[in-house]
Amino acid sequence: MTTLASHSPAERQPISFAFLAQVVLIANSFIMLYPVVVMVFSAFKSTGEIFENPFGLPDFTQVQNFTRVLGETSMPTYFMNSILVTGGSIILILVLGTMAGYAVARYESRTNTFILLFFLAGLMLPLKLAVIPLFILLRDMNLLDSRWSLIFTYTAIGLPSAVFIMAGFLRSLPAELEDAARIDGASEPRIMWSVMLPLARPPMAIAAIQNAVPIWNDFFFPLVFIQTDDYKTLPQGLTTFMGEYTTDWGMLFAGLTIAAAPITLLYIALSRQFIQGMTAGAVK
């Protein structure tokens, strides 16, 4: 470390700076990953082993915590609900977002500015703070305490960003594509479905990832809307589960590991798309 001070400021990129940068980055990655590693390791241990030897390697053949979580708790139900709610919301977001985005991008109209401003407002307003009227609205529609209450809420939150992503991309497609199809006598719906939309898969993937992660992870709306155990999503069900097994740490870590596994594995497989999708709103 003493070499650091001996370098004159005129020297760019001293070796010791690069060394220091490596140390910081390695330490940071360790801090980011080690808690996740401890979580997974602890899931293979009994509670006694966790208390006696919290940092040690487990015996990876000891999977009884996992079999118990999957066999004797409602975790598989929560998991299924999360998939249904996230999947349903993403489908609705993409369908409605593509419809509005396509109209704004491909057809000139005096109302386009109004439509974009309308969705821009939706992008800015935190719907969380309107949860009381939303609660009453869903109750009046008889949707409270159902998966639909979550699907509609998440669609409302995700729709504006999808409209902007889709409109931004669709506007960049050349008009010749449409014109050629139009000369061949294709109808407008056919042009949209068969010519334009097959090209729009990349922005759809971005819109899907950008929305899927926060929806999959959301806790607030299920907490307010869902009472019945059968309809709880994973984050909400996790709080129920954590309350039931407070002293059985092996089970707790196994539950957390199972809850974290799908999204973490998906992220590792598709890290570029995840990073691009999740920072899409903040990176131009």
Next chain:
Amino acid sequence: MPVSPKQARTWKHRSWVAFLVVPPIAFMSLFVVYPILSAFAYAFYEWQGLARGEFVGLANFQQVLFGPTMAPVVWNAFLHNVQALIALMIIQNGGGFLLAWLLYKEPFGFRFHRIAVFVPVVLSTIIVGFLWKLFLNPNFGIVNQALYAVGLDSWAKPWLGDSSTALWALILANVWHFIGFPTLVYLAGMQRIPSEIIEAARLDGTNEWQLLKNIVWPLVAPSTTILFTLLFIGAFNWFEIPYVMAGLDGSPFGSTDVLGLVFYRTAFGNQSASIQNFGLGSALATLIFLFIVVFASMLTLWLRRREIQF
């Protein structure tokens, strides 16, 4: 635009466009516009459970801001939100900026480090909260265990049970959870700086600190604007981490109470006490909303002014 004006005027064409546009707008009107407008209206009424009672003017707002039982709780929580905001601005966004700078130079293994820093971001806040709650357990958590292992026994504490450390524990758990986000947004901002600018500065003999302070920081101002605005909104909506790690009452002794928890307790009741007041809840939500809108727009305008075109 591809469609000729003549074509656009046909009835068939119009109904096709309407078919595309009306469902999304109707959906947004029902589930966003109507609830948000109602949220303001609800705050002016008295509520008995789920039933709306009489119009009471500003009484709910008065009780939230100045009432003898509610106001101290609200102001206590508000100060914790402010504390979290300032701490997260410095540690989370500032730390993210420095990490981004280290990654920007593409040192050995930077691809790995870039993926690693974003792993906690994709996890559910509930998982992160429970994980750190277990790690911070006074007897069996790995934080204290690690301190014992290296002989720093006197540093070990019941982190979440001590009102002087509890809020900081939540803030640091939040930093662990989200620092990857500002890091990668800043990294993208730095990668957009024309490399000639940085090379020219290097040739002029600018040292690392001057380069960072006088060149990189001003040129990533657009990233700073959006990150600080998002953090501002997030800090005043803070709910999940405090709820999971410290509980609905902001224990110990209200030292981790934040506006999100107060709002939830007021509107949907403490499950044990089962009291709920939609009028007071709506008034609090309206005040938080107005606060966020006013200050976030001021912050954005102020930050925008320091952005440089290049």
